[in-house]
Amino acid sequence: MELDYLATVLLSSLSSASILLIATIGLAVVFGLMGVINLAHGEFLMIGGYAALTATRYGVPFIFAIPIAVLVTMAIGAAVEVLIIRRLYGRLFDTMLATWGLSIAFYQLAVMIFGTVTPGIGMPQYSLKIGNYSLAGYPLLMIGVAMLATLFVYVLMTHTVYGMKARAAIQMPEMARAIGIESYRVNTLTFAIGCGLAGFAGAVLLPIVPATPSMGFAFVIKAFLTVVVAGPVTLTGSALTAIGLGGGASMTASFMTSVAGDAFFFLITAFLLWLYPLGITARWRSKM
Amino acid sequence: MFRVVNATGGYGKTVIIRDVSITVEKAEIVALLGRNGVGKSTLMRFAMALIPAFSGHVEIDGHSVPESPARRAKAGVGYVPQGRYVFPRMTVTENIAVAAETNGHSGRVAVESALREFPMLRPKADDLAGGLSGGQQQVLALARALATGPKILLLDEPTEGVQPSIIDEMAGILKRINRERGVAILVAEQDLDFCLSIATRAYVMEKGSVRLETDRESLRADRKLQQQLLGV
Numbered sequence: 001m002e003l004d005y006l007a008t009v010l011l012s013s014l015s016s017a018s019i020l021l022i023a024t025i026g027l028a029v030v031f032g033l034m035g036v037i038n039l040a041h042g043e044f045l046m047i048g049g050y051a052a053l054t055a056t057r058y059g060v061p062f063i064f065a066i067p068i069a070v071l072v073t074m075a076i077g078a079a080v081e082v083l084i085i086r087r088l089y090g091r092l093f094d095t096m097l098a099t100w101g102l103s104i105a106f107y108q109l110a111v112m113i114f115g116t117v118t119p120g121i122g123m124p125q126y127s128l129k130i131g132n133y134s135l136a137g138y139p140l141l142m143i144g145v146a147m148l149a150t151l152f153v154y155v156l157m158t159h160t161v162y163g164m165k166a167r168a169a170i171q172m173p174e175m176a177r178a179i180g181i182e183s184y185r186v187n188t189l190t191f192a193i194g195c196g197l198a199g200f201a202g203a204v205l206l207p208i209v210p211a212t213p214s215m216g217f218a219f220v221i222k223a224f225l226t227v228v229v230a231g232p233v234t235l236t237g238s239a240l241t242a243i244g245l246g247g248g249a250s251m252t253a254s255f256m257t258s259v260a261g262d263a264f265f266f267l268i269t270a271f272l273l274w275l276y277p278l279g280i281t282a283r284w285r286s287k288m
Numbered sequence: 289m290f291r292v293v294n295a296t297g298g299y300g301k302t303v304i305i306r307d308v309s310i311t312v313e314k315a316e317i318v319a320l321l322g323r324n325g326v327g328k329s330t331l332m333r334f335a336m337a338l339i340p341a342f343s344g345h346v347e348i349d350g351h352s353v354p355e356s357p358a359r360r361a362k363a364g365v366g367y368v369p370q371g372r373y374v375f376p377r378m379t380v381t382e383n384i385a386v387a388a389e390t391n392g393h394s395g396r397v398a399v400e401s402a403l404r405e406f407p408m409l410r411p412k413a414d415d416l417a418g419g420l421s422g423g424q425q426q427v428l429a430l431a432r433a434l435a436t437g438p439k440i441l442l443l444d445e446p447t448e449g450v451q452p453s454i455i456d457e458m459a460g461i462l463k464r465i466n467r468e469r470g471v472a473i474l475v476a477e478q479d480l481d482f483c484l485s486i487a488t489r490a491y492v493m494e495k496g497s498v499r500l501e502t503d504r505e506s507l508r509a510d511r512k513l514q515q516q517l518l519g520v
Contacts, residue, residue, distance in 0.1 A: 161395070164386035168375045175373040178336050179436050180361035180390040232377065285416055287377055 004131025009254045011130070015139040017246035018146035019205060023219040024226045024238050025149055026197030032227045032234025033157070033288075034170050034190060036085055037092060039099040041198055041223070042216025043106035048073045048199025049211035050114060056121055062206075069203035070196045077195025081188045089173075089187075103216075110213035118211050138207050145204055150239050153197070157235070157288050166190045167287070222246070225269045231279015235288045241280065245269060289314045290365075290440045290472060295344035297334045303342065304330040305496045312440060312472045317462070319483035320476040321518060322493035328476035329370055331493070332444045335474075336360055336367045348439065362391060366438030366471075370445040372425040376418025380409055380428055383417050387435040402431040405461070423454040430458070434465065440472040441465075447479045459485050480518060484508055492518070 023045060030038050048069040055065035080102065088095045126137035157163035168176040169183040170190065176183045202215070209215055226245060230237025245265055253261025276282055290312040298304035305327040312318045320328050333339045335346055337355045345352050346360065353363045361367070375383050384402045385395030403410045406427050412420060417428055426446060433441055443462075447455045463486055465471050477483045483490065490507055492499050507513065 161386070161389045164378065164382050165390060167378055167382075168386050171375045171377055172373055174338060174357070175369065175375070177357035178338065178361055178367045178369070179387045179432060180358050181386070182358050285419065287379065287382075287416065 002131065004133055007130050008133040008135060009251060011128075011135060011140060013247045013250035013254065014243070015142050016250035017243045018142045019139070019208065020219075020222060020226065020246035021146040021239060021242035022142060022149060022205065023198075023201045024223040024242055025153055025235075026194045026199075026201060027220075027223045027227050028230065028234045028238040029153065029157075029197060030191060030194035031224065032230060032232075032238065033167070034187070034194070036089075036191065037096050037099070038085070038194075039096055039220075040080070040103035040106060041099075041195075042218075042220030043103045043110075044073050044077065044195045044198035044216070045202035045219055046110060046211065046213060046216040047076060047106065048202030049206050049209070049215055050110060050118075050202075051199065052203035052206050053118065053121065053211045062121065066200065066203040069199045073199025073202075074192040074196035078188050078192040080195070081191040085191060086184065086188070107213050114211070114213065116213060121206055121210075142205070142208075146242075149197070149200070150235065154235055154288055156193075162186075162189070222265065225266075229269055229272050229276075229279060231276065231281040231284075233281035233284045233286050233288065236286070237279060237281040237284075241272075289349050290474070291347040292331070292335050293345050293347060295331065295334045295346075296342040297330065297339050297344070298342070299330075299339065303496070305334060307344070308334075308493075308496075308498055309344075310474070310491050310498065312474050314439075315466060315470040315472055316489065317466055317473045317475070317487045319487035319490040320474060320493065321478075321480070321483060321490050322499075323518060324478065326493040327496040328493055329444050330496075332367070332369075332442050332474075332476055335442055336365060361436055364437070364439035366433035366436050366441045368426075368429045368433045368441065368443045368446060370448060370476075372422070372429045374417040374420070374425050374428050374432065377416055379414050380417055380420070381413050383428055383432050384435045387432045388437075391436045393435070393437055398435040402435060405434075405465075406431050408457075423450045426450050427454070427458070427461075430461070434471075438471060440474065443473065443475040443477075445476060445478065447477065447482050455479070455482060462486050478518070480514065 027041050030036050030041060051069040051072040052065040055068045056062055084098050088098060128135045128137055128140060165181050165186050169181050169186040173183040226238055226241045227234060229241045245268055248268065249261040249265035252264040272280060292308060292310050295308040296303060296306050308331055322328055334341060337357045337360050341355055348363050353360050381399050384399050388398030389395045403413060408424065409428060409431065412424060420428060446458060459482060462473060466473055475487065484504055487504060489503050491501050
């Protein structure tokens, strides 16, 4: 096996892992940090994708279409929190049922507005040559995007006053209110940020994963498993899990078949959860 | 300056406290005494607006404070709940800083002054609060309440499950805070000795109402009353 092939596989696996991480970060906030099982999370990804696509259709450059997608999904996320999620904190099954219904509604709405097949937007054309092999540039760029997005959420949650309030309001809503934090408002913002991150993922991945009404579904299962395996130190854990599981699955897929890659992902997930029922970071003494 | 007026409240439809009125003057330390289950914690939660008021209200400096915990905190009520309730997955420093910043004070200054006031927290400053011992969590909950810059502190059973050496230290700290910063304190307790060592006045509760109001000397002298009302 040649070195250039190996380097190519490594890089493309790292890029697959990064794509998984980008799709997971929002869930790390909503599910990992807030403990809300939002089964419509994948649909926020889809909404982000369509928002960015629609913006580019109106002539907005792709780079500016991304923040538009984030704002749109944040606004919808805030509305969903106020109308549905807020009334169901601590009621796991009710939350799942309500958000499942929401996901079906969003999906059908997308089918009605956009149809089931949408043309993708062209991938920015640049590529990287390694020996005899050439890799598309945009997926590689996702490695940097994933790192920046993770860093952004980490700094936001651990080094800002909002981040401290957000964690306090989630860990002990009543006590947080008793020291002056408007827990309801803060939780709405945190949920909206989680949805905005999903929208960011849908938008930034648009050149790789074209917008379809069912695109969220493709990501959301692996994203949920990643956050569950990650455990209580949700962000760092998710980054590690995405790199290990996503990267490993992608590598297995390049050497064997894509079915073997998925089998790798789910088998290792099952094994890790058997080994660490509360997630790999259950005994870590750090905060995010 | 701090008044709970005709408080009636409870959980669901069950009334736990009925028509309770108490007053704590500026920079005064007042004890709230009574056996288990007479409604001391419920009164504290009423004062903090953590339970709905069936009737009655809370005043600070003559102004009625809205029925919202966050608004009460900002109006100068500091609350240390029974069972501590520190934010477990935040560091000791963050627990204090978030309380200060929320109320418009500098987090860094508040942390510095808290670590000076409570040296036992200093070696734990960067540890997660959930990993502290019971006594350390109690001290942290107190430091967090002080970081909000309160005019009055509501302490609910601060000595529960805390080792005696820390209880003595806590009594000293509370008296010092009261003297130096002029913070009024209302402390709900079953530990009579602890209360007699810091409070100058006391309300004794029985079956959800205030049975009597007394000062330290009469309570200390009256063994029969202690026996009858507190079971000590």
